[in-house]
Structures are given as structure tokens and as C-alpha cells.
Amino acid sequence: METKQVNTLLRTHEKSGLLSQIFSLHLERDHAEPSIFPVLPRILHRDPVTDAVENLTLMYCPPDRRVTVPVRIKVVGEELSPGVKKGGYLNLIQRRVNCVGPASAIPKELELDVSSLDFGQRINMSGLNLPAEISIAGAATEHPICKLAGKASRD
Template sequence: MANGFELKATARDRVGKGAARALRREGLIPAVIYGDKKPALPITIPVKETTIALHKGGFLTHIATIEVDGEKHRVIAKDYQLDPVRDELVHVDFLRVGKDATLTVEVPVHFLNEETCPGLKKGGVLNIVRHTVEMTVPATAIPESIDFDLSTVNLGDSIHISATTLPAGCKPTITDRDFTVATIAAPAGLKSEGEAEEGEEA
């Protein structure tokens, strides 16, 4: 797991739209830290540094440290809001992360060895069913990604969650079936030729 970002924050006592607009004029945005059986803590965070952390990737899967008036809090971003017109950050919700906490996060899916995949070499197309998989993971060991090896996958094959080895302590929230993550689909031309042959045989 990569190290998360660090932010310096200030406790916030003003709430409401007017206060939020005033904060944004100062280069700050409102946020809140909640959870771990402690009271919610409204804070203000710098919009520039927070936006940089958002665009680096892993914003919702990396443990972050937020220092509020000298006290450090281990948190993970659970949600954020963007201005619908300007596409700028306007609010972030942070969840406190306790010592032995487990979290539910969306982990990105990566595919390895596409260049040697038999199905793709035959002209097949990688059809990604899930770009992320929702998983329950230890807060101290959130995987960067779930990797699937395509080196033996052929045309028409489905790639299920069981095709990879998950990190220790990590499990999908879907537990009742071996769900599909991707397929290697036949190209459209090949498919129509096959259908035509079937039609002639009929």
C-alpha cells in the first residue's frame, strides 16, 4: 500500500453556505472527520493541496494523516463533492481509521501480459466488466490494485475473481458467487462469419 497524503487543517466553528463561500475565497474548503465512536469534527482544509491529492489517484483508498491544530488523525476519504459547474472540490468527508479497523473500499482492477494473451493475439477484445472490485480490507494493508494475468486467456474465456490471489485479509464484499471481472470477446467480424456458417448449416 502506498503512503497516503498529509494535510494541515483547522477546526471549523462556522457552518452553512455563507461560511463555505467565505472559506473558498481564502483558498480553503469545509470538511468533516467522523467515525471511530468519536464526535464529528468539522474542519477546513487547503483546496490546492487537497485537489493535488485527489488527482494523484488513490484518494479514496489511501490512508491519510490530517493534522488539526497540532493533533494528528489517521483517516480515509469516504466521499467528496465537486462544484457541478466549475468541477472544483467543495467538501470532503473523512472517516477516522482505528488501529485494527477494516474498511470497505473500491480497489482498481489491472490486467497483466496483454501483449502475450492468446485471445487478444487472435483479434479478441478485452471486455472489462468491473474496473474496480468492492472489498473488505485491513486499514493498514489496502491493496493498490487487484491484478489478473492474461497470458493463458483465450477467445471466449471469462476471467473470474478466483483467477487471482487476493492479498491476506482482503475479501470481496460479494461472497455468494465467483463473479466475472472481464471476458475476451471475439471480434465483430469473426462473430458474424461464425453466425453465417451456422445459418448455412441450418
Template sequence: MQALRRLTHRAAADALGSGGLECSTSGRLLGAAAARFSAAAEQPVSEPLTLAAEERGLVGSIASNKLRKAGKTPGIVFSGPGGEQHLLAFDSKALGKLVTKLGRTAWACSVFDLQIQGEDGSSRTVRALGRQVHMTSTTDAVENVTFVFCPPERQVRVEVPLKVIGEDVSPGIKGGGRVNWIRRTIPCLARGDSIPRDFTVDISKMELNDKLYFTDLAVPQGAVLHRVNAALPILKVAK
């Protein structure tokens, strides 16, 4: 339990960002791919998803196991105003379906409006960024979830999924190549209202040995690439 607590606290701190080298992009293309690659002019921004929750007062493995037996999954929201935390419980079936739909990578850059039912009958909504999903090793059921408080104006660090389209018509792929993924996610610092849902790139005109770089990505206003080496490729088409 102590190890898990240290892990989740560290994840929450990481999510808030710590400055460092940043690279904002201007859509400049590098190398041979310059004339054969296109990124979406405007990458989609994550729209808040609604998720029902209820307060829980007890912590620890015994209390968490009782929750799970009752069909609920424990969760926590870190880094609220003043540093407070929200201890929550979610309907296990609804949460499991949502995690399956999003995937664990997309979960970590998805924004949620948590509609929290208080133990005293009150209700409130908390805007939070998904952070970690812990699964059981035997059944892949969701064991617990963590979030970070994320109002629209707050800057957070996220790993945004990289997606490609146009593989089926790419000359390089047709010529026997394949997509060599150097990065599956792209590190960003973004406002809570400007978190990219993904970075989608069209590789339909890429030839064999073409490469894409961090600077080839179109980054939405309110977000910047975080601690990246612009000279390194993020994917290439190669045999």
C-alpha cells in the first residue's frame, strides 16, 4: 500500500509538469518526407467525459476490497485546490466499459467531469485528468484509478497518443516497408482546455525510409511539446 501511495503521488507530481526544455512546433517538415507528409491543421482537443462517482471515507486494502465486492472500484483525485484529495468510488461495470473503450493510453490524456455524490447527499462536479489505471493481473479487471485535478486554466503534463492514417496506400508500405514506431506517445504541456486527444498524421504519400519528426506535428494553441529532441524522428517507414 505504501509503495502504491508513493507511486500515485509521484505520478500526480509528474502530471503537473516541472518546466524544462519545450519545443513549440510550426508545422515545419524535415528531410525527404517534406513533400509527402501532412499533419492535421487542427488536432482534436479532448472534450470532457462525464463519469459518476461517490465519496468514500475509508482507505486501506480492507476497505478497498469491500468496495470491490460491492461492485465498486476505488479511485482518487490528486492535487486539488490547497492540495486536498478526493477519495472516490465508481461503478465497476461502467468504469470498466469506459476504460476498455478509451484504452489505457488515451485514458491518461482524457479529461473528465466527475459528478460526485457526497456522503451527506450533496453533489458537485470536479474537472480532472485521467492519470493511471491499475488492472488485476489475472482478470484484467480495473483495480483502481487515479486522476489529477485539471481546471481549464491549469497546465498539466500529458502523453498524447500518436496515430497514423493512410498506411494502406503508402508507397513505402506497398513497397515492402512497415511503420517503425519510435514513439507511440508525444509528451506535451497543455492547459486543461487544450489537451490534444491525439496527434494524427497522414502517411499515405510516404516513401521507403521517409521519417517524421517532432517538428512535423501540428500542436494546438494552449499546448507545447515538452522536453523533446527535435532532431530525433518519431516514426519512419522502413523494411
């Protein structure tokens, strides 16, 4: 992949989104048909001063291979939350969750609906809607993902 392509993918998917998607890598060889391989980005190396992409490590990843991938959590329904309407704020404890499953079933992001949260309430890992083939890697289901905090939650 060229640097320009990687930068375009980063703008489109952000780093966490880029590292949780399978891409098709087209390899062209002299006097042979091009080969297409499914790959999963694993490590993104950047220059610490300029933030320019230096290297992207790819892993061969057939669709049925079980992988562990960090998946971004997308919060929805925050403006509908009774606690937010009363002046509270959402404290997102985890922004990503390590998901395990077949590479073809890993979602690009997980939606977390917080529209019913009031002061002091929280959502645990068990509150995530995961696809059937996907599980959370090594995490307790009662580990909190987010909590609605604010002055009224201390009363």
C-alpha cells in the first residue's frame, strides 16, 4: 500500500476502525495473474514528530480465521438520556473492546445505546449487542463501559 492510500483509509476509518477491518491486498507479479489476499492491519507505525505513516503491518487473514481485534464503541442516544437532559454527562470508561471471532464477523464498531441512562446508572460489558459469533476477549461481563455522572448522582 502506498502512504497516500493509508492516509486516506485513516481519514475515513480512524486508527481503531482501520485495525478492525479486512482489506483485499492485490499483488502483481511479473508475467502472472494478480493475486488477491485478505489482510488485516495489525500495527500502524508513525513518526513521533511529524505523525507521518512510516509502516503498516498486515496479517494474512482468511475469513474463517479467529482473530482478536480492538473494536471502537460508538455511543448513540446520548441526547435522549434523562440524566443528560438534567445536566449530567456521560463518562465513557472504555472506548474500545477487544472482540474475538471469525475475521469475517468482526464488526467495524459496536453501538452502545445510552438513551435510558439516568444519574448514577452504568452499562456493563454484558450490555453490548454483539453478533452471534463474536465474544469479548478476557473481560468480565460486569466490567463497566460507561456511567452517567453529574452533581445529582451524589445525592
